[in-house]
Amino acid sequence: MTKYIFVTGGVISGLGKGVISASIGSVLQMLGQHKITIKKLDPYLNIDPGTMNPVEHGEVFVTKDGAETDLDLGYYERFLEIETTKYNSTSSGQLYEKLLSKERSGGYLGKTVQMIPHFTDMIKEFICDGSENYDYIICEIGGCVGDIEAMAFYESLRQLRNDLGINNIMFIHLTYLVHYSITDELKTKPTQNTIRDLQQVGITPDILICRTEVPINDKIKDKLSLHTNLPKSNIIEVKNFYSIYEVPLSLIKEDIHLLLSKKLCIHSELTSNKWETLYNTIMSPMKEITIGLLGKYTDLNDSYKSLIEALIHAGLYHKHRINIEWINAREEMDKHKSIHGIIIPGGFGTTGIENMLSYIQTYRENNIPVFGICLGMQLMVIEYCRNVLNIKDAISSEFSQEGTHVITKLIDKSNDKIGGTMRLGAKKILLTDSKTKDIYRSDSIHERHRHRYTVNESYTSLINKAGLTVPGKSLEENEQTGIPKPITEIIELKRNQWYIGCQFHPEYQSNPFNPHPLFLSFIENCIS
Known part of the structure; x- marks a missing residue:
C-alpha cells in the first residue's frame, strides 16, 4: 500500500x-525507494501562481505539460531528478473551481x-x-x-x-x-x-x-x-x-x-x-566569475530561483563559483560593472526596456557573452534591428502599438483572460547547423516555454542575412486557421564569442547532477 x-x-x-x-x-x-512523487498543496485562492507578482511570490515554475506552478516543484525536480506535471500541484482556487463546476453540473445530486x-x-x-x-507520496502543505x-x-x-x-x-x-x-x-x-x-x-x-x-x-x-x-x-x-x-x-x-x-x-x-x-565539490577551492543578471524582478532573488540554480550547476561542473551581479532593469546602465557575461531572463511589461536594450548593445559590441531567455531573446532581436539593420522604431507590440513590430503577439485575438493564456510547456524544436546544435549535439530538442509574444517571422530572413541567424524553430498550429506556422526559438550571432538567445526557458531542465548544456556552454565561454 x-x-x-x-x-x-x-x-x-x-x-x-x-x-x-x-x-x-x-x-x-x-x-x-524509487517509486516516489511529491505534491504541493497551496491554500491560496489563486487558480495558479501564473498571474502573481514574482517579487511577492517568487518565480513561476513550468512543468513539461504546461502547468504554471510554485517554485517548490523546481526543487522536487532538481533534487530527485524527476519530471513533475499538473498533477503535482494544486491550490484552493483550483479545487474550489472544480467543486463549483461539479455542483453546477448536478454532480452532488x-x-x-x-x-x-x-x-x-x-x-x-x-x-x-x-x-x-x-x-511513497510526499505532500507539502503551503x-x-x-x-x-x-x-x-x-x-x-x-x-x-x-x-x-x-x-x-x-x-x-x-x-x-x-x-x-x-x-x-x-x-x-x-x-x-x-x-x-x-x-x-x-x-x-x-x-x-x-x-x-x-x-x-x-x-x-x-x-x-x-x-x-x-x-x-x-x-x-x-x-x-x-x-x-x-x-x-x-x-x-x-x-x-x-x-x-x-x-x-x-x-x-x-x-x-x-x-x-x-558537497565535496561545492566546498572545494574554486576560481570565481561574475555573471550579470539583468532583470525586472531583482528585488526578490526567488523571482529567478531556477535560473540562479542552473548557473550554479554549470559553475560546479566547470569548478568555478558563480557570483551574481544583480542589475535592476529600472536603473540606467553602469558601464563600470566588471562582469564576465550577462544573462537577460524573461519578464513582462514595459518597465526598464530601454535600459535593457542599452546593456545588450554595449555587451554585443564589446563581445562579452550574452544569454537572452524569453523576453531577453526578444530584446536581442529588437536591439539588432535598431542598431544594425537601422530599423530605428523596432519594438514589440507588447510595449507599444506604434512602430515596427519585429516582436508580435502569438495569438492575435482579443481575450479578457490573462491567466493560462500563454504558450506553455515542452515543445519540439528543430535545429540547423549552428553553435547551438553543436552545444546540444542533436537535431531536435524539447524545451519548456512560457510566453505570449514571439519574433515576427516577416523579419527573420532580414536578420538572418544581417548575421543574426535563426538556427532553431518549432511548428505551432495556428488556433484560428489550423495551419502549422513556424516560431523562432533560437537566435545567435556567430561573429561574437557567445551571443545566443532562446524563446524557451532552459533553466527549468537543469539539475546539479545534469546541468543544462546551454548553461554549461555559456559559463565555459564566460570563464575563457
Whole structure:
C-alpha cells in the first residue's frame, strides 16, 4: 500500500518546506525507494501562481505539460531528478473551481455542498490520485498551520490518517527556533504554540525539524520533547547552510533515514550518497566569475530561483563559483560593472526596456557573452534591428502599438483572460547547423516555454542575412486557421564569442547532477 508523508510548517512561512520535502524524497531514493512523487498543496485562492507578482511570490515554475506552478516543484525536480506535471500541484482556487463546476453540473445530486465532506474530499482525491503508481507520496502543505485558508487542508490530513491507517501516514513538521540575540538564547515558545495548533486539528507530528541559526543543545531538546510528546531522537535541527544541497546530508547526519525506515517499515540501508560527492565539490577551492543578471524582478532573488540554480550547476561542473551581479532593469546602465557575461531572463511589461536594450548593445559590441531567455531573446532581436539593420522604431507590440513590430503577439485575438493564456510547456524544436546544435549535439530538442509574444517571422530572413541567424524553430498550429506556422526559438550571432538567445526557458531542465548544456556552454565561454 502507498505510504504518505505530509510536510507542514509553522511559526513563519518561507522556512524551506520545499527543500525539506525534496531532501526527504532524495533520502528515500538513497534507501532504495524509487517509486516516489511529491505534491504541493497551496491554500491560496489563486487558480495558479501564473498571474502573481514574482517579487511577492517568487518565480513561476513550468512543468513539461504546461502547468504554471510554485517554485517548490523546481526543487522536487532538481533534487530527485524527476519530471513533475499538473498533477503535482494544486491550490484552493483550483479545487474550489472544480467543486463549483461539479455542483453546477448536478454532480452532488441536489445535496448541500459543504466544506466537510465535499471540499475535504476534493483535497483527499488530489492527494491520493495516482497512488497506484507510487510507493511513497510526499505532500507539502503551503503556508503555516493556523492559516485560515489552510484549515480544510489540515482537516483532510486528519481524515486521511483514519482512512489509510496510522502506519501508512507520517507527519513531519518544520518550525523555526527564534534566536534572541540580546540574551543569546533560543526561544521555544513559538514552536510550542505551532505544535499545539497542529494538535488542535487532530495531528501530532512524527518528526519535528527545527530551522535554527545556532546549534540546539540537549536542554532545548528536552524542553521541546516535554511540550511536543516527541522523543528527543525525533527532534532534528537544520542550520543555515552555504548551499541548499547540504540539506539532505544534514538530515542524514541527524539520522532521519533511520526515523523514516522505522515509521515506514523500510528494510534497506543507505546506498551511495550522491550528495556527499556534490558537497565535496561545492566546498572545494574554486576560481570565481561574475555573471550579470539583468532583470525586472531583482528585488526578490526567488523571482529567478531556477535560473540562479542552473548557473550554479554549470559553475560546479566547470569548478568555478558563480557570483551574481544583480542589475535592476529600472536603473540606467553602469558601464563600470566588471562582469564576465550577462544573462537577460524573461519578464513582462514595459518597465526598464530601454535600459535593457542599452546593456545588450554595449555587451554585443564589446563581445562579452550574452544569454537572452524569453523576453531577453526578444530584446536581442529588437536591439539588432535598431542598431544594425537601422530599423530605428523596432519594438514589440507588447510595449507599444506604434512602430515596427519585429516582436508580435502569438495569438492575435482579443481575450479578457490573462491567466493560462500563454504558450506553455515542452515543445519540439528543430535545429540547423549552428553553435547551438553543436552545444546540444542533436537535431531536435524539447524545451519548456512560457510566453505570449514571439519574433515576427516577416523579419527573420532580414536578420538572418544581417548575421543574426535563426538556427532553431518549432511548428505551432495556428488556433484560428489550423495551419502549422513556424516560431523562432533560437537566435545567435556567430561573429561574437557567445551571443545566443532562446524563446524557451532552459533553466527549468537543469539539475546539479545534469546541468543544462546551454548553461554549461555559456559559463565555459564566460570563464575563457
